[in-house]
Amino acid sequence: EMLRDAEAYLSELHEIAAGNLKEQNYERSLRIFAALLRSHRIHHGELHPLVGTALHNMGVVYLRAECHSDALDCFGRAVRVRKGAIGRDHPDVAVSLVKVGICHLLLRSYDSALLTFREALSVRRHALGHLHPSTARVYNNIGCVHVEFAEMRQARRAFEAALDVQRNAMCEDPGNRALMFGAATTLCNLGYLYRHREMYGKAALVLNEAVSLQEVVLGPSHSTVLATLDSLADAHFQNDDCAGAIKSYESILGRFGNLDSSGGSADGREGQEQQQGSADDDGGDGEALVLRRRRSRAAAMVLYKMSRVHLRQNDLEAALNKLRAALGHVRGLGGNNVEALEAKLEADITRIAERHESSQLEWV
CATH class of the missing domain: 1.25.40.10 (Tetratricopeptide repeat domain)
Incomplete structure (x- = not known):
């Protein structure tokens, strides 16, 4: 009923369309903006600010839905309508031009993107300073x-x-x-x-x-x-x-929550034990387990990078400690997809341990 008399329910329809867009219900949002566009054209003609706004909004929906060519078409038409309706140097023209440029960028049309962004910059500097x-x-x-x-x-x-x-x-x-x-x-x-x-x-x-x-x-x-x-x-x-x-x-590492740099959690339990203790939990705890595994993998990567820094400092013992902590995190992950990483860490530990032992013998 509101769509049949769109001009009387502009704010309500915009709010509904924006809500659908936020919820990623792109088809319904697009249908509302398209109905508004038809109504604006009937009541106000082609060169009217409301027509430009409706076209721009349709472009936003297409852009969010990753339909970049359709978005480019809508934004391009919005630019033309807005230039005719409110003037070439109006800030709203620049808003649509920026969206045109973004679409060109996403479509890898870099020359067109650069030209469009430069035009948008000129409009904004003229209109806004x-x-x-x-x-x-x-x-x-x-x-x-x-x-x-x-x-x-x-x-x-x-x-x-x-x-x-x-x-x-x-x-x-x-x-x-x-x-x-x-x-x-x-x-x-x-x-x-x-x-x-x-x-x-x-x-x-x-x-x-x-x-x-x-x-x-x-x-x-x-x-x-x-x-x-x-x-x-x-x-x-x-x-x-x-x-x-x-x-x-x-x-x-300090921002990964309750994971520490020793390969375990802050309460002292090892990664493997922590994982096994949560395996039978319900869905909410299951999400926590996924997050813990993600953080544990990230911690392992950070510890590995830290070992490289210690190697540059020629601090072999510190490098070994970081690699062993990283290995503790990786072993706590479980699963077949970490075997390669585990093997890499084990090989590095063996190599550096031999080098460390050799350096100690030379010192003796």
Whole structure:
């Protein structure tokens, strides 16, 4: 009934469509936005802001559903309608242009993506000013396209321009979490570039700042924070800062909940015993077991990386301890899919133990 008189129920229909989109019911959400589009065209004609909004919303649904070509078509039409209805330099035109660029990027049409992002940047700078936070997101997108072209200098300039805008915005609104998260994303992109260009000291600086911002927005144990910490540890390692690498890896281990670095859990039980004790639990505890296994595998990988750092320090005993702890975690996982990893760790332990024994004999 509401769809038959869509103009009278605009806000209600938008709310229902948005709810369906959030629940990933893309077909129903698309049906509502398509009905709104037909109604707007009948009542207002083609060149009307509501028509542009409906087309843009349909594009968002297609984009979420990963129908990138259909999304590109809707966003492209939204741009044309919005330019005609509200002017070429209106901020809403830039919003749709950014979506067009994202679709081109996902479809690997990088030249078209770059042209579109540059047009969106021009519109936003004209409409909102050079230092508006939304221009930073476009600079970031431009940097991503340059990365795809392997144009690292241009990418770096774009990311640094984005960061300049974001730093300025955070000074004016220091508690804004969206700004902090955007700046953290840009810092991570810069960290990737610096590591690619073997500028590991600079990479460590920007990644450390990114971690600080991500922790505020996401919390210290979020997977994104842990991934950035891992990149930070690698940057330290590549920069021959072994102490910094160990500190970052230890920070990761400390955030894995009740898993410690000895191969067991915080209450002292070994990984294998812990797994066996939970095998017959109900569904809720089953989810906890899956999470524990995932963390245990991740801990094993971190411990293995720490052993490499200790080897660079020529601290064979510490390397052995980390490898044995990693092996404890892997054995606690069980299953056939860890046999290769277990064999790799056992071989490394044997090799380093022999080397350690030999070095002790030489000392004697």
